[in-house]
Amino acid sequence: MTDGSPRLAVIGAGPAGLAASLAAAARGIHVTLIDAAAAAGGQFHRRPASGLGARRPSALHHRWSTWERLEQGLAAHLEAGTVEHLPDHHVWTVERTGPAPGARPGFTVHALLGPLQERSVAVRADAVLLATGGYEKVLPFPGWTLPGVVTAGGAQAMLKGGLVVPGRRAVVAGSGPLLLPVATALAAAGVEVAALVESLDPRRLPRAAGALASAPGKAAEGARYAARLLRHRVPFLPRHTVIEARGEGRLEAVTVAALGPDGRVRPGTERRIPCEALAVGHGMIPHTDLAEALGCRVDGVNVSVDDEQRTDVPGVWAAGETTGIGGAELALAEGHIAGRSAAARLHGTAPDPAAGAARVRTRARRFAAALDTVYRPPLHWADQVTDDTVVCRCEEVTAGRVREAVTDLGAGDLRTVKLLTRAGMGWCQGRICEPAVAGLTGCEQTPVQRMLARPVPLGELARAGADDEGHDGGNDHAPGRPAGAPHRRTHDPDRQPTQSHSAMSHPTEREEPS
């Protein structure tokens, strides 16, 4: 029934990608939903592998009813053949393949089949919607590479996906709206949370009060988390930061200290907290690699979009965290608007106004901007990073070498530091260390063009998009699964932090916009 329907490739099956897929499929578009994970939902709706026998996965999630509706909608479209879901597909580039002589105008999405990622397949589409989410930002400190130190999102993923906890006694630290749910989820799972260390200065709150109050539901959600923290007796340490993690071979304790009004550590306030795990995070960064390879404009670190969520490259839409970190509710609204717009434009018409979703988007963006002014890493965090602290873990580049490149060799930006030290040249291609290197260098974190969104075998690169791809040409290469068949719900063992297309899970209080 989809023969002849315009084809939209949606990349990322988190809240934005799902909302977009449902909106477009409901409007006569054939959607190919391509995602790296084994099951739809993204980081926000990550669920335990079915083999783990979780009886009540909803206990680890809020907004479970929203997820159930998305899941039911997806199941209906899979059944009807209007959405094709390609899980375990790791997209490494999107190519504009037309209009070339003899070729159909449009796009080709190139993806490696997971978890081994040894074979690449091509998916052709008339338009592309990027819902690639974001990834966690973690700033380094002495000892941050010790086993036992995990990212806040990593701890959450362990809980949601594997029903495992990172240790019996944990500290949650950093800055950002993710820390609160992570701390409460760990506590609820039986972990003794020794402290929630947040560099946020509550005295900044009044300045953002207007925008924060515009989302009373979110404030209520925040209050609920705070109440749960109290119930679990989790000590909350605002205006504090972790200055060191210590241990013989693995984490045994962290040292925390209070921050002064100037953002510097107040001498004499250091104290040691024994723990087995440290979950640390400093917010999120959008995944923009695919957008950049397509030539889309990027403002700062966000893919730039118009009111319809269109990028400046015709035929390319973007929604969710990739256009700016804002949480699941914003991602749902943007995905919905993007899906409607893509459907209308592919049919050659203008989209009907999506007033409800647009209102949600406006408010959620304002809220996200207000959060941004509140949640900031300590201004002088880099002072705490000793010269022997490894900053780039892939290439084992220390903070001292980054500083040398700046003071002795004249580097003043990310690219030059990378060239002179190899920081950011390794497996993760700088996704993890870029914020840290920028901070140590004293420059802005400017987007670094990554033309390959993930490592790809040269043999696959050599045949990508070639005319002889008969075995995987078109969209008929879904690995042996009829449309609508149950998805595998296996945990992806190969998952690396840098590969998570995760949505930030800060409080949301509204239903999916419609």
Add this chain to the structure above:
Amino acid sequence: MVGAACALYAAREGLDVAVVDRGPVAGGTTGAGEGNLLVSDKEPGPELDLALLSGRLWADLAEEHAKAFEYEAKGGVVVASTPEGLTALETFAAGQRAAGVLAEPVAADRLHDLEPYLAPGLAGAVRYPQDTQVMPALAAAHLLRASGARLLTGHTVTEVLRGKDGSVRGVRTDRGELHAPAVVNAAGTWGGAVASLAGVTLPVLPRRGFVLVTEPLPRRVRHKVYAADYVADVASDSAALQTSPVVEGTAAGPVLIGASRERVGFDRSFSLPVVRELAAGATRLFPFLARVRALRTYLGFRPYLPDHLPAIGPDPRAPGLLHACGHEGAGIGLSTGTGQLIAQVLAGRAPGLDLTPFRPDRFPEETA
């Protein structure tokens, strides 16, 4: 890189040097290059003479800095896939030998002693022991530091100042004026733009190239290995895409794969067709690479002049202005010789090589 070398040798002549760049150190083509110091791809003539001079100077610099900029005299191996290709390659090598290049024929059955992972069935090769590699950004940064020159990065030259008699008396930047009796244009691919600020034309054009970088590997590619048709591509005038596989291991572990050439202006967008050709060529030469992952790819713009020779030396149209740009894909290799020649001219001495073939005013005005 060329600017850094000019600064180093000029400072050694006792001159007071300031280096002005609108970007950071190695921010242009230097930071996008592979760091080849090659004689193997050059036919006898002025460019080869400059390459041989530069190679000697690089070896001198390496005595002090080898580790700092990953100097590695690993040699090049040029392979031919057919008997006809091998005959042409050996004829080419014979001419190079006469000009002072070390070039040793390698029979097909000895090829795998040199490079055990090469594809089977190749006709033969020529080994060039003088071919060398450096890490270009590190080389530029360390030579700049060694020069002791004043480094003004993030300063954009907006005008070349000329006196009443027409002679150059410095530059104006977006952050103020710098006065000097001599200005060296080492702006690489953007050398034409700087020349025009002085009111002269120099037809430097960009020739885009992609490089693929693999995951770090134990050393499996020992030399710089490339196919014989690379030489023809380097010398070609075509604007169309050309790729010929150039494969080499690096001190840091990744294998670098080039080389593509196309004249598409300053287009910075990713081109899958180009990168696909690079990957295909490399896996033909080294089949094991098919399973090795490419981590990233980057592009750069070679500064190209119509006759494939750089512009080196004083510009009679603007007394006090010297050019040191347009080295196409050989700028890292040729930088040391270029720097020394420029420094000799600045010091009022006779340059060690005849600069006539490199005259900046050798192009008819209308080509600009």
